[in-house]
Amino acid sequence: MVTANATTQRVWVDAAATPDAAAGPVGWMDVVTLAEKAVGVTFAYDPTYLARPDAYAVSPELPLAPGPRVLRSMPGAFVDSSADSWGQKLIRRQLRAEGVTLLSEVDALVGVSDEARTGAFRFREEPSADDEEAYVAGRAARVPVVLDLRELRAAADRTRAGASSSEQAIAELLDAGTAVLGGARPKALVRRKGRALLAKFPAPDDEHDAIRWEAVSLNLAHAAGLATSRVRTIEIGEHAVLLVDRFDRVGKADSVVPTKPGDAGELRIPYWSARTATGDGRDYLDVARVIRGMDATRDVVRAQLRDLWRRVAFAVAVHCTDDHLRNLGFLRRESAWRLCPVFDIEPDPVQERLRSTAIVGVVDPDAAPAALVALAGELGIKTSSWRRSLAQVLVAVESWPDVAKRVGLAEDEFAAMDAAIGHRRDALAKLLT
DSSP states (O other): OOOTTOEEEEEEEEEOOOSSSOOEEEEEEEEEEETTEEEEEEEEEOHHHHTOTTOOOSSTTOOSOSSOEEESSOOHHHHHTSOOHHHHHHHHHHHHHTTOOOOOHHHHHHTSOTTTSSSSEEEESSSOOSSGGGGOOTTTTTSSEEEEHHHHHHHHHHHHTTSSOHHHHHHHHHTOOGGGOTTSOOEEEEEETTEEEEEEOOOTTOSSOHHHHHHHHHHHHHHTTOOBOOEEEEEETTEEEEEEEOTTEESOOOSSOOOSTTOSSOEEOOEEEHHHHHTSOOBHHHHHHHHHTSSSOHHHHHHHHHHHHHHHHHHHHTTOOOOOGGGSEEEEETTEEEEOOBOSOOOOSOTTOOOSSBBTTBOOGGGHHHHHHHHHHHTTOOHHHHHHHHHHHHHHHHTHHHHHHHTTOOGGGHHHHHHHHHHHHHHHHGGGO
16 A cells, blocks of 8 residues: 555666677656655566567566566665665765755665676666657766776875875765765776776775775685686775776777677667565575576586585685675576676685574574575585585685785785684685595
């Protein structure tokens, strides 16, 4: 039942051109909002989308079928395309300037810069898509801020020359003001010769050098045989900014927006978080269920399951406890969903912190090694196979001091990182004896 205080907003959903499919309309969505929460959603596919041979269910809750479908909440794939906690802070600030006190889920969805949002969806509040401006909400152009790599380098030069402090330089880059920098990881979209990168900045309430810790982790993950995007850091004074190539974009931004595969310009890749794919799962077994349900050959499924196990083993080895299923995802390529590169992984200095995602029901970090063995059994991975994977993970993790020095981590942070990694690494090593 809709109350008198509820509001309804219509949003049109389109697909951008991807490496495998042309751009075009997907459908429309009516969202009923009470306070800040979507309490009812009606979605219907556009008939032209349903007629496409490359059509796929754009979210697990939205199977391909004609007619409206009623949900109690925003479809998970659209939540994945919405503003993160940093973006929501920026949108709230803009809304407050307009005299609006509440941030609805629709605001969080359409308030993101079209070129910056995750995945391949495009959203508009106007029925016509004849003009590219239809995809740019009035307040979304700078959520997040879009920078050129040269601007980051210029800020680094200013701090080296003593013309500004690193905090002042970062605040100016983000155009955010110091009042909204706390409580979320500041981010910006960065362009380098037309290619898209994500920039992650330090936050004033960081208790350790989180940016360099993440840089170390991603380099170790790559050495452990996991797919990762290219990462590097830029020094702005004593602070580092992490630059990560976007895995949901291919090609270079062009003045002409591509409409079909093969067009010049930047193409987008559809994305689902593992939270969306599992229907709000809480265990890696839920992710395995999704992988087993893929439209893929047995060899591909087995390879994906082995990849999943290696990711979990690596997260245990570096004691990453912020492993909730929005920090794991799938990309759609060649009409199939596959695990995306590793991202948002960082050691946790608090040894007793529980895991966000269970390993066969286990969240206690001390019980994680035994849970990994059980997970391998559930995934059908032979002992010889998981032992080889674990050995490669441990060799990679053992090199963390060299990697930490390479990314500029201060030596006074080494003890905390060793405490975060050493105990878990040693416990896993016993599985190989």
